[in-house]
Amino acid sequence: MVMSWTITKWEIKSTFRSRKFLFIFIFQIVTLFLVMLIFNGVLQMMNTGEEVTLLPSLGEFAVLDVNDPQGIIRDEINPDVVSVHTTDARSPMGRSLLLVESDGLPFNAMLFLDSSTPMSNIVKDEVESAVDRSSQKITSQIMASMERKEANIREETVGESLPLKLINKVMVAILLVLPLFLFGNLIIDSIVGEKERKTGESLIAMPISRSHIILGKSMAVIVIMAIQLIIWMIIIMASGFRIPNAPLIYLILVLTAVPVVGLTSLVAVYSKNYKEAGIGITFVYIIVIGFLIVPALVYVSQGRGVGPLILIMKLLGSENITISNMLLTFSGLVVSSIIFYGLALWLFERDDILFGPRPGVLKLLRGLL
Amino acid sequence: MIEVESVRKSFGKILALDDISFRVDKGELLGVIGPNGAGKTTAIRIIACILHPDKGSVKVAGLDVTQEPIKVKSMIGYLPEEPNLYERFTPRNLLRYFGELYGVPRHVLNHRIDELLQLVGMEDRADDQINTFSKGLRQRVGIARALIHDPPILILDEPTMGLDPATATSIREFIRGLKGDKTMILCTHYMEEADYLCDRVAILNQGRILDVGTPQELKSKIKGDLALEIYLVDPSRVNLDLLEELRGVKNIRLDGNKMEVSLQERDIIPNIIRMLEGNVYSVNTRETTLDDVFIEMVHGDELDYN
Numbered sequence: 001m002v003m004s005w006t007i008t009k010w011e012i013k014s015t016f017r018s019r020k021f022l023f024i025f026i027f028q029i030v031t032l033f034l035v036m037l038i039f040n041g042v043l044q045m046m047n048t049g050e051e052v053t054l055l056p057s058l059g060e061f062a063v064l065d066v067n068d069p070q071g072i073i074r075d076e077i078n079p080d081v082v083s084v085h086t087t088d089a090r091s092p093m094g095r096s097l098l099l100v101e102s103d104g105l106p107f108n109a110m111l112f113l114d115s116s117t118p119m120s121n122i123v124k125d126e127v128e129s130a131v132d133r134s135s136q137k138i139t140s141q142i143m144a145s146m147e148r149k150e151a152n153i154r155e156e157t158v159g160e161s162l163p164l165k166l167i168n169k170v171m172v173a174i175l176l177v178l179p180l181f182l183f184g185n186l187i188i189d190s191i192v193g194e195k196e197r198k199t200g201e202s203l204i205a206m207p208i209s210r211s212h213i214i215l216g217k218s219m220a221v222i223v224i225m226a227i228q229l230i231i232w233m234i235i236i237m238a239s240g241f242r243i244p245n246a247p248l249i250y251l252i253l254v255l256t257a258v259p260v261v262g263l264t265s266l267v268a269v270y271s272k273n274y275k276e277a278g279i280g281i282t283f284v285y286i287i288v289i290g291f292l293i294v295p296a297l298v299y300v301s302q303g304r305g306v307g308p309l310i311l312i313m314k315l316l317g318s319e320n321i322t323i324s325n326m327l328l329t330f331s332g333l334v335v336s337s338i339i340f341y342g343l344a345l346w347l348f349e350r351d352d353i354l355f356g357p358r359p360g361v362l363k364l365l366r367g368l369l
Numbered sequence: 370m371i372e373v374e375s376v377r378k379s380f381g382k383i384l385a386l387d388d389i390s391f392r393v394d395k396g397e398l399l400g401v402i403g404p405n406g407a408g409k410t411t412a413i414r415i416i417a418c419i420l421h422p423d424k425g426s427v428k429v430a431g432l433d434v435t436q437e438p439i440k441v442k443s444m445i446g447y448l449p450e451e452p453n454l455y456e457r458f459t460p461r462n463l464l465r466y467f468g469e470l471y472g473v474p475r476h477v478l479n480h481r482i483d484e485l486l487q488l489v490g491m492e493d494r495a496d497d498q499i500n501t502f503s504k505g506l507r508q509r510v511g512i513a514r515a516l517i518h519d520p521p522i523l524i525l526d527e528p529t530m531g532l533d534p535a536t537a538t539s540i541r542e543f544i545r546g547l548k549g550d551k552t553m554i555l556c557t558h559y560m561e562e563a564d565y566l567c568d569r570v571a572i573l574n575q576g577r578i579l580d581v582g583t584p585q586e587l588k589s590k591i592k593g594d595l596a597l598e599i600y601l602v603d604p605s606r607v608n609l610d611l612l613e614e615l616r617g618v619k620n621i622r623l624d625g626n627k628m629e630v631s632l633q634e635r636d637i638i639p640n641i642i643r644m645l646e647g648n649v650y651s652v653n654t655r656e657t658t659l660d661d662v663f664i665e666m667v668h669g670d671e672l673d674y675n
Contacts, residue, residue, distance in 0.1 A: 006469045014457060198453040202514070204419050206470040207443035351420050357381040 005209040007216025011190060012223055021186070028182060029231055032175070036239035038170070062119040064127070065089060068100035076130035076137075082123055096123045166328055170300060172241055173312045176253055177292060179228045180260045181285055183221055187261060188277045190217045191268035200354065211345045214269065218261045218341070225257045245315040252315075255333050256308040260288060262340030269347045272358060308333065370395040370522065370552045371416060376425035378411055386413040387576040388425070398544075398553040399581075400527040400567030402560065402659070404667055408576040410450060413524050416554065417447045429522065443471060446520035450527045450556075452511030456500040460491055460510045463499065464517050468505065470519035478517075485513040489543070493500070505536035523553045529562060541566060558657035570659065572666050579666045587662045596661065597630040597638060598653040599645065604628070606648050615640060631657065 015021050065087040068074040077084050090099060092112040096119075099110040110126050113120040176238055191214070194200035203213060229250060237243055271277035292309045299305040299313065306328045314321050347353050347364070359367075371393040372523065378386040386408045387416040393399045401409045414420040416427055427434040429441045452462055461482055468478040486492045489509040494502070499510065508528060515523060528544065529537035544566055557563050563570050564584045571581040580587060601607060604626050612630070613621055618641075620631040630641060635654075642649060 003470060003472075006466075010466050010469075014455070017457065034426065132414045162499060196455070198449075198451055199455055201419060202453065202467075203470075205417050205445070205447040205474065206467065207439045208470060209439065300624075310508075352380065355380065355420065357383075 004212040004216035004219065007208070007213060008219040008223065011217055011220030012234050015186060015220065022336060025228070028179075028228070029235065032232055033235050033239075035175075036235060036241070040239050040241075061305040062096075062122045062126075064096045064098055064123050065092075066098045066100070068098065070100070070102055072102055072108055072128070072138075073098065073100050073130050074135050076133045077126060078130075080197075081126045098127055169313045170296065171291050172236060172243070172316055173296065173309055174293075175236065176229070176232065176249065176312060177256070177309060179225055179232055180253070180257050181289070182228070183225055184264050184281045184285065186224065187218065187221045187264045188268050188271075188274065188281065190221070191265060192271050192274055192277045195271075195354070196273055204354070210348045214265055214344055214348050215341070218265050221261050222254070222257050222266075225261070226254050229253050240281040243316065244318045248313050249315050252308050252329070255330065259333055260336050260342055262344060263288065266340050266347070269344045269353065270358075270361075286288060291301075306332075370397075370430060371554070372417065372426075372428045373412070374426045374428075376412070376415060376422045378408075378415060378420065378423050381581070386415075386422075389576070389578050389583050390425075391571050392580055393542040393552055393554060395552050396549050396655060397568045398548055398555060398566055400563035400570040401554060401556045401573055402558070402563050402663060403573035406575075407573040408525055409573055412573065412575075413447075413526055413554055413556055417445050417524050418442050419447075443518065444520055444522050446515035446518065446523045446551075448511050448523075448525045448528055450530065452507045452514075454499045454507055454510055454514075456498070456605070458499055459496045460486060460499065460513065461495045463510065464513060467514050468517045473518050480515060481519070485516055486514075489513045490539075490659055492521075505532050508532060508536070508540060512540070515530060521552060523547065523551045525553065526556045527558065530558065560663055564659045572663060574667045584659055588657045589658065590662070595632045596657050597632055597641065597654050598655065599628045599630065599641075600650040600652075601626045601628055601645070602648050602650050607645065607658055612641065612644060615644075631661075 061080045063085060064077070064082045065085050066074045066077070067087055067089060069088075074084055074086070085095075087097070089097060091097070092114075096114060097112040099112070101108045101110075109127075109131055111124065113124060194203060206212060233243060233246060233250065237246070243249060249341055264281055267280035268277050271280055292307060295305040295307040296313060297311040299310045305315075306325055308329055311321060311325065311329050314325075346368075352359055373389060373391050375382075375388050375390055376386055377388055389408070391399070402410065403409050411420060415422050415434065418434050418441050421435060430444060432441050434441050440636060451544045453667065455557060457468075458466070464482045464485065465478060468481065473481060483492070486495045489512055491506065491509055491513065494506065494559070499507065502510070512525075512528065515525070525544065529540050532540065541562060544555065548566070548568075555563070555567060568582065569581060569583050572579040572587070580590065582590070604623060607623070607628065609621055609623065612618060615637055617632055617637040618630060619633055622629045632638070638652075638654070642652065
């Protein structure tokens with residue numbers, strides 16, 4: 001293990017000395033920081049109910065005939081956006097028509113649009129907003145009248161809407177998992193690079209087993225990922241997102257990195273060159289991301305499921321985690337790590353994989369079975 | 370020190386080594402010569418524990434390479450055919466990295482690095498990146514890397530291939546300076562290099578060892594000590610049978626109007642010229658070289674093989 005650590009130490013040193021890597025490393029951090037700023041802005045707007053609206057300021061550009069004797073919606077339409085003309089017509093007469101029928105409350109609104117003109121979209125958007133605003137007004141009036149009569153009834157204002165829930169839980173969880181897939185190129189360069197540059201022969205001649213070479217190189221990538229994860233978590237928290245149980249989430253992420261790096265190592269060991277490895281990890285990562293995301297989506301929609309991403313989402317939502325959930329997730333990670341590293345080390349021990357002629361996947365599988 | 374016994378190695382359907390056996394004594398420099406694809410690199414890679422033999426045994430200082438590869442590797446300094454160094458490293462960093470991998474104690478390592486950089490004449494470029502180096506400089510760094518742990522055994526695969534004559538000569542002199550101190554195996558294409566440096570030479574062809582011996586022994590097996598090159602006016606007028614009966618003539622080869630006669634002694638040259646009187650255009654003499662041995666043996670082996 002001492003020799004593995006020597007390889008790990010030098011791989012980390014060499015990686016951080018590389019200008020290309022440093023550029024990518026810093027670029028990722030800056031990108032995340034900007035993404036978080038935008039996220040934060042969107043979330044604040046969602047929380048306050050504000051929306052970003054672009055006013056065309058085109059007087060008399062979009063015109064709407066409105067039949068709304070009580071002015072329920074008419075008064076909510078922004079005249080800077082749509083010019084409102086009061087009418088008592090009940091059918092469209094060549095222009096867009098909004099018909100509001102109200103027998104007390106609730107009301108029914110019908111919008112007639114000439115879809116052949118681009119103005120219809122402006123009218124549609126503004127009417128939708130106006131309907132939304134008047135709907136909120138009416139709801140408030142109802143609530144106010146109910147509060148006066150029933151002292152025990154009050155409006156619930158605490159809680160997150162579904163989009164907020166998705167952003168807070170799913171998006172933050174995905175952002176946290178993302179670094180695990182950003183350093184595939186490091187392990188590819190570290191292992192396939194030894195083959196392409198033919199430096200591997202000298203390394204194999206060292207008094208260290210081939211398994212320790214792979215483990216040392218993998219460990220270096222896991223350490224770099226772990227550093228990156230800390231930085232990402234700090235940025236996410238600094239952007240105003242709460243990460244409850246941060247140490248436990250960090251542990252889960254680092255443990256999830258182990259089989260991901262193991263699988264990448266397996267692809268790298270088998271690949272002859274960068275091109276093959278690049279194609280290989282693209283396919284493999286799509287499958288891995290699927291394995292992580294699909295259970296997470298099932299969890300969001302149905303509230304059940306097991307997996308590292310689900311654990312992280314539960315922790316982000318401050319939900320209770322059962323020991324069985326933890327055990328199932330961790331044992332899944334351990335078993336997949338053992339399988340991926342076992343296969344990578346088995347392949348790396350073979351002379352034909354390192355010096356050719358490389359056997360096909362089917363032949364290897366037959367040999368393995 | 371190194372014993373190779375009935376080793377066989379295949380790569381897929383290609384038989385790279387076919388039951389080869391040889392040994393290298395302590396302090397000896399064994400040269401391995403052979404054409405491309407003869408199995409030289411495969412043989413030394415097995416000794417250096419880089420490849421696993423399919424059959425047979427290889428022992429280094431009594432240790433089996435398949436049973437105790439880590440111990441064996443720590444006794445060997447290996448210079449591959451292409452040194453292929455890490456481009457972003459400096460020689461000093463590279464030597465430190467490999468020194469640590471060989472387990473050289475930290476307090477010894479710094480001194481050892483300085484010593485080796487001086488030995489291979491790289492002290493001025495010790496902190497420059499390797500990607501700025503010529504092939505000759507890289508080879509020097511490669512040699513220093515192979516020696517970083519002061520191994521008792523050194524395996525060198527084509528150390529002078531592709532180098533300019535001056536650099537090649539300096540590397541040969543460096544290797545010569547290590548003779549006696551280290552047990553060495555040297556794979557080379559250059560016969561004069563093997564002749565100049567090696568105590569014994571193994572000739573390898575098509576995965577088999579054709580012969581092992583000192584350069585002198587090998588030369589005397591195939592030809593005499595001296596070769597006589599005669600350019601003839603009319604080759605059809607030569608009576609080869611009569612010439613071969615002359616005492617001291619070992620071998621005669623006629624190629625167009627050039628006749629090559631291997632001799633054991635210089636004294637019979639006048640007799641030969643007398644027998645060819647009127648048919649001689651020019652005469653040259655030269656010492657028999659390993660080149661002659663190599664061509665003769667490999668050519669003969671290929672004829673037998675076919």
